[in-house]
Amino acid sequence: MKRILIAGLLSATTAGAAPGTVAGSKHDLSVGGPGPIKAVSETQVCIFCHVPHRTPGMSARPDPRASHVPYDSTTMRVRPGAPTGASRVCLSCHDGTIAVGETVRGNIQMNAAAPGGRIPASRRSNLGTDLRNTHPVSFAPGRDATIRVPPRGDAAHLDGAGQVQCTSCHDPHRESVDGLERHFLVKPTRNSALCITCHEVSALEGPSASHATATAPFGAAEGNEGGYRSVAEAGCRACHRSHLADPKGRLLDKRATEDDDALCLRCHGTPVTRRDIRRDVLKPYSHAAGRDVHDASEGPRSARRIPETSPSAQRHAACVDCHDPHAAEARDAVAPAAKGVLAGVWGIDQSGQRVDRVRFEYEVCFKCHGDSANQPQAYGAGGLDRVRRAVTDVNLRRVFDPSAPSFHPVVAPGRAPIVPSLKAPLTPSSLVYCSDCHASDTGAGAGGTGARGPHGSVYPHLLERSYQTADRTPEAQSAYALCYKCHDRDVLLSDRSSFRLHRRHVVDQQSPCSACHASHGVSLAAGTAVNNAHLIDFDVTIVGPDPRGLRQYTAGVLGSGSCTLTCHGSRHEARGY
Secondary structure, eight states: HHHHHHHHHOOOOOOGTTTTTTTSOOOOOOOTTTEEEEESSSSOSSTTTTTOOEEEEEOOOOOOOOOOBBBOOOTOSSSSOOOHHHHHHHHHTEEEEOOGGGGSSSOOOEESSSSGOOOOOSSSTTTOBBGGGOOOOOOOOOTTTTBBOOTTSSSSOOOTSSSSHHHHHHHHOOSBTTTBOOSSSOEEEEEEGGGGGGGGGTTTTOTTTTHOOOOSOGGGTTTTSSSOOSSSHGGGGGGGGGOOOTTSSSOOOOOGGGTTTTHHHHHHHTTTTOHHHHHHHTEEOOOOOOOOOOTTTTTSSSSSSSOOOOTOOOOOOOHHHHTTTTTOSSSSOOSSSSSSSTTTEEEEESSSOOOSOOOSHHHHHHHHTTSSSTGGGGGGTTTTTTOOOHHHHHHHHTTTOOTTTTTTEEEEEEEOSSTTTTTTTTTTTOOOOOHHHOTTTBBBGGGGOOOOOOSSSSSSBBBOOOOOOOOOOOHHHHHHHHHHHHBBBBTSSSSSSTTTTIIOOOIIIIGGGGGGGOOEEOOTTTOEEETTTGGGGTTTTTEEHHHHHHHHEEESSTTTTEEEEEETTEEEEEEEO
């Protein structure tokens, strides 16, 4: 009885097939199959993948000659080798190297619309032999907090050797289990159902992560090929492809690899999202990545060192340097950074150590603007930089250190007990953020409707507002709009200011704020508390030495001090105020 049953299965044709079986599906290569590649006379359906014992001429199935390049990723702990098990059977057709009719030697002849009976290279079912752009197969899941073994009895499963194979996600006998897709999947991909069988979602994102909850329309222009109604419903497939993805790893959608930000901007540069980031990154000054410059394995202990240790290392700023696409939340809050748009991203803390999830916005900035050895400002003025300091320290981690001589209050509150010019609600104990000064000129901070943050600006150094640094600049609200965002212009230029000579310098002599003040601060490597209090650090292209070669400021008691220097032809010999 068993033999009759087997014979019946092997000889089944489309006419007698039950729904959901291989007969009548794309995998039916028999004479009655529905596709352009099928046998001339062979009526058996299963024989194209399953070889009966001792069948003459079939001992070489599947063909072992193809050399496959396995999937590789700098963040994957396990390195898959050559395809094994069921994956070899699948690839005997789907790697595109051999005509389907040649996969067995025997009495099967094929009638194919495609030349030679091969799957055309343009077909998505042709995976090729370079498997770096395909989900890894033939490996046992490693010890990774984001990976788990499918539960016993789950439709997505490992093979008998405990390895991931093509059949972990595809059941070649069933055409579809998802009304949106017909790819022989064992589970739907809607809302990431198939992917999260193995990928631990709680290790990747929080319950309010934007991409997991987004309900905005998601169309073909944004990469929607499955008829999904939203990014949340598309789930992982909104950004990742299991096949024909980016060969650099992580299965990113290959169609968006013109540069490292193209995938993000496919949605975030359209009306699908609340803010058009593309408009900002196309501005004259922006955080724009370029092509093939970012890698997800970057870090202090990685072969791809961040912060960079070589002055010749290429600098870059990709979206994922500042945002974790799995964890980021659609809110502009930066305090605490553990929530909001910076949630989940790694950074460098004030002591120079890596933190896997940033707590403060500045920890993101210190990745590139702290200890990196390739900062262009380290080599002196050039290009946009007009300002020259006697000692340049571009390491903002040191500049904002609470032990530094003076600093804008980014890491810790400032030291001055009284700052009369501060606008409410700011007080001397307030903290400010990097993005209070470095941000889009059309963002909410500047009174616009664009995105927050340092994506792009029309002003140099990604400043949110104008900050003129040229000598002899006529004083105006527009010239120093950045300073006047926090400091009351009327107070600053009056006798109520802590320094009553601001008007004489800025208005009468048309000296820019930068002639005397370093906007970030002065580190211990560049100055002292006596000579560099109150952000005093002279621009040496404007402020010269006195005849004895001295160019210095000396702090006095609260609200007093003295200068020894030459400026605009005027000699200051310990001139006090």
